[in-house]
Amino acid sequence: MKILWINPVSGINEFDEKIRKIFDSVKRTDVEVEVTHLTRGPPHLEYKSYEPLILVDTLEKVVQAERSGFDAVIIGCFDDPGLQEARELVSIPVIGPGEACMHIASTLGHKFSIVTAKKEALARLEDHVLMYGLEKKVASFRFIDMGVLEMEKEPERVHEAILRESKKAIKEDDAEVIILGCTVETGFMDQLIKELKVPVIDVTVVSFKFAEMLADLKKKTHLSHSKICGYKSPSKDDMLIGVTP
Amino acid sequence: MKILWINPVSGINEFDEKIRKIFDSVKRTDVEVEVTHLTRGPPHLEYKSYEPLILVDTLEKVVQAERSGFDAVIIGCFDDPGLQEARELVSIPVIGPGEACMHIASTLGHKFSIVTAKKEALARLEDHVLMYGLEKKVASFRFIDMGVLEMEKEPERVHEAILRESKKAIKEDDAEVIILGCTVETGFMDQLIKELKVPVIDVTVVSFKFAEMLADLKKKTHLSHSKICGYKSPSKDDMLIGVTP
Amino acid sequence: MKILWINPVSGINEFDEKIRKIFDSVKRTDVEVEVTHLTRGPPHLEYKSYEPLILVDTLEKVVQAERSGFDAVIIGCFDDPGLQEARELVSIPVIGPGEACMHIASTLGHKFSIVTAKKEALARLEDHVLMYGLEKKVASFRFIDMGVLEMEKEPERVHEAILRESKKAIKEDDAEVIILGCTVETGFMDQLIKELKVPVIDVTVVSFKFAEMLADLKKKTHLSHSKICGYKSPSKDDMLIGVTP
Amino acid sequence: MKILWINPVSGINEFDEKIRKIFDSVKRTDVEVEVTHLTRGPPHLEYKSYEPLILVDTLEKVVQAERSGFDAVIIGCFDDPGLQEARELVSIPVIGPGEACMHIASTLGHKFSIVTAKKEALARLEDHVLMYGLEKKVASFRFIDMGVLEMEKEPERVHEAILRESKKAIKEDDAEVIILGCTVETGFMDQLIKELKVPVIDVTVVSFKFAEMLADLKKKTHLSHSKICGYKSPSKDDMLIGVTP
Amino acid sequence: MKILWINPVSGINEFDEKIRKIFDSVKRTDVEVEVTHLTRGPPHLEYKSYEPLILVDTLEKVVQAERSGFDAVIIGCFDDPGLQEARELVSIPVIGPGEACMHIASTLGHKFSIVTAKKEALARLEDHVLMYGLEKKVASFRFIDMGVLEMEKEPERVHEAILRESKKAIKEDDAEVIILGCTVETGFMDQLIKELKVPVIDVTVVSFKFAEMLADLKKKTHLSHSKICGYKSPSKDDMLIGVTP
């Protein structure tokens, strides 16, 4: 099986390399993984107004992935940009780390806290929690107050800040599970589970494993996303646009 | 005061003209209104995957509007594409017909029904209702089963279909208010109020009046959208992108 | 257009005068505004058990307003006493500052906090938020711990207390919008918006502007409150009571 | 123990007599019951705008009851008019049939349906269900489409209509418990339980038994309604009004 | 009327005796009460995994109670173990202190806090609150951080801890009613009501009084739990198991 991880931002070759190694250490032996990113657009998505700048290119990568025989594709950002749009355009499983990891976390404990970058993300996170129907499972949102570019440069500080905010989430907000709500907060999962003694979800790792499972299920049972109503593909008549299949 | 209505689609000059006339008949005497549309992209937004094709151009029009001295701008589609993004980028009121009209309808009766184009919109409508926090005020969603382009051509059929579905919403779903959930369903408000004997919200007319009110409030009290947290503007350092102010 | 503001309490001539001036500074040029109050009953409504003492007189003023040709009427208390009752009895828009301002605030930011007089109001406020369907939009309730009569006498202290509690609401409760949840907290809107750098809703000013908008919409499109089901008028046979139309 | 049932309407001497007999057949041997009604105001409360006409007189009866040594008082209408106001004014238990019976019904089956008079009541019922926090326990609202005065005259038709609507509630709406949502629908409880084979709550009978229990608990443990925050009594300084204690 | 209280644990003879005396002091003169416990299984139910060890024996006691002519039975633990199961098996009222007291508390003030043993109970309590449909009525959960066996030995410390946590619940969480969420927290009701000046619900006392009321209602009107759908009894064909009737 072949799985594609799209980093929906530009200029982050090192990060591609980093997570490719992580995938190599957790993937099934029968899985091939490819990591890609965009050639233009912003280097992070901390503002909602940056999303429109990456959506068309991201969707084209998704459509291209299906045509090239990938079995599943992950849009590698916890905000799940373009998730619904992508599901309209292809039939293979499209995974959003936000959606996938919040649902998986819900099966691992009574409530989860999301520990992520900056408080500016709060409104968007709350909207997503509502849309995914998971409002009752959230203990709290906690912020490490670092930007994405900063996080890529200073993993030590990231680790410390995650520890600090996660401990508060567990003690003060009664979280039983921690979700690291940014794909850049990757590489600490094992260590944090030992340190915090609760399940910690590295959304890069866990959404990738979920993609493996869905790709496998699609192969063996044809299960994939719904294509009626919410994710219905634009019809032939509507195919005025490059990106549609 | 100057207000801009953006039709976030292309190739609809006649529709521009039609609603300009409607605005002329309902506007305050001290208001100037301009109607515009995009020069490229799809002619309708019935698919979620069409939205990315209009977002950048729409946001540029919003930013341009503020620079040109407009006092408020309306993104003329009930799905409110780019609403949050636009509010990050400017300080003048940006109005989404979906958000504005659902809240106004909530003050006119116990529950409202949304009567709109096609059932494929259901998931998106439900997501928006959740995000706007109005789930408890919805009696039902009813669909006239016509596409936007079809609706523009056959206003008679649209009128009949709205009547039919609204009556069901009132009788079977206990709606006390009807929202016509597509900007194209415009021009029947007066008539439908007489025929149905309940408040009927033409979202083109009513969101325009709401924009007038917010523009006036901004002038007199400086009230406008929040610029902290959810709608915070990208900072100077992040200004790598044409569209940002 | 003629709009009536009813202060549903007695013995507050100075306050009438104060808000008439405020309305003069924010009203449209084509609007006439009248401010009135009751000739008996309590001077404030801090207890739920005071409401029955003002309801009949308030409703009679509403009915009289419609007969005298007013285009809209505002029941000038954030608790919206008699709002539903009034809508049963007349066909012109009846505005409740609580209902109107909570919905408008919902369109200006992700969540709002209500900063108001005394904590005793909490249960009633929470009930109203539920009834208006806006539970998801509330960040918090904050109290300045001053009674209404005290507030009228000491505007300086009111201003300071609002600043203090609003800052807490923004910082600790993640409010993006502040609603000043008492009609007496009026006159500071402009200043507070500058000081707090978030939208601040003076419910006296903003509900008045909403009344202007609805009165205008009624004139031009016949839109008004629903008269079926929830707000249905008592029938002729039931007209045993002075107050009914 | 002495319990007072107040019919908060006028001109219904026969109904007083009818329910006094019902109370005699279900009461504890150590309980004395008195039934009273108002000397003015409307004969029913089908319109929200009729409530203000009975509130002051009803509250005075409640205050008088406490002074005369009653151990509990029931405001005998399923809409619970004046319930919160009354609890501000006295320390003995004040029971609202709506509130009491919805909570009791919630302990007798998974969901209940309310079978009551006319559909115009729907908005008010839904508001009460929300305020009582019981939204999740409601299977449906069903209406027998008879006015209160009609119901008093034609008990046979009432019985038939209740049977018809309850059967629909059980079959189509999955109700496991039926609440007869009007105090006039009394006298059929035993029979309906046999006919429908589900718990049927005669709100007159059941709220009376709940009042017995609370009166007994007050005697033996001093338990009664909260007097802080929501139901706090007006202070001495505020005692400008006849009705306050 | 005869009422049975089952302590669904073993080895607690003294506690049986203690609460029998409490019941004697609060019961109606026409009620006989019996207190029993199990002969095997754990002495407390602080872990969810202990419940399976007492369920079969508890259900057999319930079935036996109905056969022996008891009019109602209370499963004496705030977690209501086996409540739904028991209602499938008998027709007499089965009372769960958790369910009964949360609903009664909801009628005594705007919101209640549950003050109980250990934080480990939090997830289970939240699940029950959701199942009983009372999420909106909960102000907070507060824990005295003592185990059940500890509590039985040190009533003084229990009393102090309840006072401390209840005061926080009232002041910080705006609770208007306190529920002592463990049957072992009994014997302080009167005193705590005086000390805290809010309604305090001793779940042992109050659920017993609720059982009296339901037993009386069953006698006089045949009202009891629903036996359709949720609580339907296993049919004759299924009677392969000792415990079924």
Add this chain to the structure above:
Amino acid sequence: MKILWINPVSGINEFDEKIRKIFDSVKRTDVEVEVTHLTRGPPHLEYKSYEPLILVDTLEKVVQAERSGFDAVIIGCFDDPGLQEARELVSIPVIGPGEACMHIASTLGHKFSIVTAKKEALARLEDHVLMYGLEKKVASFRFIDMGVLEMEKEPERVHEAILRESKKAIKEDDAEVIILGCTVETGFMDQLIKELKVPVIDVTVVSFKFAEMLADLKKKTHLSHSKICGYKSPSKDDMLIGVTP
């Protein structure tokens, strides 16, 4: 990796065999699967009162599984009996098909319907949906009106009934995903996906694949269920009971 599926009922050797074959056809090559059932107790769990008869034996099998080196265990019933209890007792992932499949279904479409055996299950299903926090994702519950034992004997009728009820769920209730809410409804997934053209979740297959994923994640990252608060293990001092570890 070794995975155990426990059928928590007795006397169903043929069913064990059937699903072992299904697992063989969908499992990863590096996974060994074992299927087991109980040696006593009821042959199905259609009544809530049957659950206590299987809980202790089921929990012992779970504890034994961990000791024998299994990497994950599935409690093979959609009602997830003993799920929380089991997670208290072991550290390996314990999967409940109900919980796992409702969350996975939530990632495959806007809303799902559960198509299952008999309407008597409705209350329990609704309780579980609430506990899992997924109320907003449910389109409807539909019942094929067959008992479990009947279903095992007549797969043809099961298939037809599922088709019929699923079509209604899609057309009338706007379901985008179908969950077959009983482990016995297995073996039709592929076929139903083709026939219904929406994702259909065979809970036996899909919860097994989820177990594979969690077992793999546990191996590679130590991720498993939370062991604080909700699922905390009974301490050594409490180890009076055979079943505890």
